[in-house]
Amino acid sequence: MRGAIVALLMFMWMPFVIFKPFIGVLLWDWISHMNPHKQTFGFAMFFPFLDFVAALTIGGLLISKDKKSLPAHPIVAIILMYFLWVTFTTIVGFEPGYSSEKYIYVLKVLLFAFVAIMVMQSPNRLRAFVFVMAGSLAYIGIKGGLFTVMTGGGGRVQGAGGMMEDNNQLAMGMAMLLPLAMYFVQHPPLKVLKWPFVGATFCVLLSIVGTQSRGGFVALAAVMGMILLKSKHKFKMIALIIPLIAGGLYFMPDSWKERMQSTENATEDSSFRGRVVMWRFSSNVADDHPIEGGGFNVFYIRRAQELYMPPGEIARAPHSAYFEVLAEHGYTGLLLYLSMLLTGWYAGGSAAKKFRKHEETKWIGDLCGAIQLGLVGYAVGGLTVNIATFDLFYHYLAVIVMCSNVGNEILKRQTFKLSDDGKTVVAAGPKKWSPPKPTSHAAREKANPI
Structure with a gap:
């Protein structure tokens, strides 16, 4: 029963891996560190789940448009x-x-x-x-x-x-x-x-x-x-x-x-x-x-x-x-x-x-x-x-x-300011660009010509 459950979980997620490589990384993460299939009996114990997940993940990574x-x-x-x-x-x-x-x-x-x-x-x-x-x-x-x-x-x-x-x-x-x-x-x-x-x-x-x-x-x-x-x-x-x-x-x-x-x-x-x-x-x-x-x-x-x-x-x-x-x-x-x-x-x-x-x-x-x-x-x-x-x-x-x-x-993506205690730096919101303001009359005319 444990082998069937583990195999079902693996095969259920595998189709999504090719389109969402991060799902494959998480499956790879789980199998590598927990070895759930090694705690079962029957075919699941020896089935190369990790190799299949790795191949699908790399394939999805190659066709993905992500960075x-x-x-x-x-x-x-x-x-x-x-x-x-x-x-x-x-x-x-x-x-x-x-x-x-x-x-x-x-x-x-x-x-x-x-x-x-x-x-x-x-x-x-x-x-x-x-x-x-x-x-x-x-x-x-x-x-x-x-x-x-x-x-x-x-x-x-x-x-x-x-x-x-x-x-x-x-x-x-x-x-x-x-x-x-x-x-x-x-x-x-x-x-x-x-x-x-x-x-x-x-x-x-x-x-x-x-x-x-x-x-x-x-x-x-x-x-x-x-x-x-x-x-x-x-x-x-x-x-x-x-x-x-x-x-x-x-x-x-x-x-x-x-x-x-x-x-x-x-x-x-x-x-x-x-x-x-x-x-x-x-x-x-x-x-x-x-x-x-x-x-x-x-x-x-x-x-x-x-x-x-x-x-x-x-x-x-x-x-x-x-x-x-x-x-x-x-x-x-x-x-x-x-x-x-x-x-x-x-x-x-x-x-x-x-x-x-x-x-x-x-x-x-x-x-x-x-x-x-x-x-x-x-x-x-x-x-x-x-x-x-x-x-x-x-x-x-x-x-x-x-x-x-x-x-x-x-x-x-953030601009920061000191908190009230003067020690912690907290986010003040995303950075916004604004043009510098001219200081002199000549500079203002140059910046805003008629």
């Missing part, structure tokens, strides 16, 4: 540079055929980001895109949070499929979602939804804890620390956070506490030692191939393992986004990857500061601030989880570009 150009934004430029570089490293890598599967995945992720930037260029479309993305991820977070409560923290919240395949990746996704969930508490689509969004945010928080991911716990701590640092109500936040932490520690079982405390003895942990081995492997590959690296999935290529794996060790996942990029794309790729992350961070902060000044664009400024905090969770989580190709990171970058486009268009 289709990518904006001149630093984020767009650095993503394009990174994509061109990974294309090169795939071609010259150890085994291009073996690397092609991951390359195609990255191609689809970046294609969606670019199509979304081109299509979602209005306030309502931006709101819809972010709401669908947050709602799709919140569905997973609410399920995980309720599961954590029902099992008393004893059961582990596992991966949800797609980009969040295992519990570590799920924890990263939820840590990135948390600031966005708090944004919707601040800016709910309807006022009656504020308290349900508060409950959903709390479930997202519990789902991170329920994954029992040590990397997720560190990412959560980083995000909460940045939220506290940027908050104007620090004492209120501390007064709220301390009881939550104390209650959570009391509530969670001993097995969870022991796993979290194992971070203190990381050097004695076999999992940590395995990660260090893979980080050494990445360094060895980069030392021999500093420019181009070994190409996608070099960790699983037998020839690379024989050359660069420390003797007697078993190959596994890299467990670090930074060492993942280093081994696959060399020091050049790592530099571009870090530049992409820092550009997103800086652009998000700059846009937040710019748009929060104006009443008409304050919601955009707060959205950029939430996305920037989400990037903190990604950057910290990437230290111990291989999430270099994580969909949500590139889609967050796309949202910052969308916010800049929409915010700048709103500001162009």
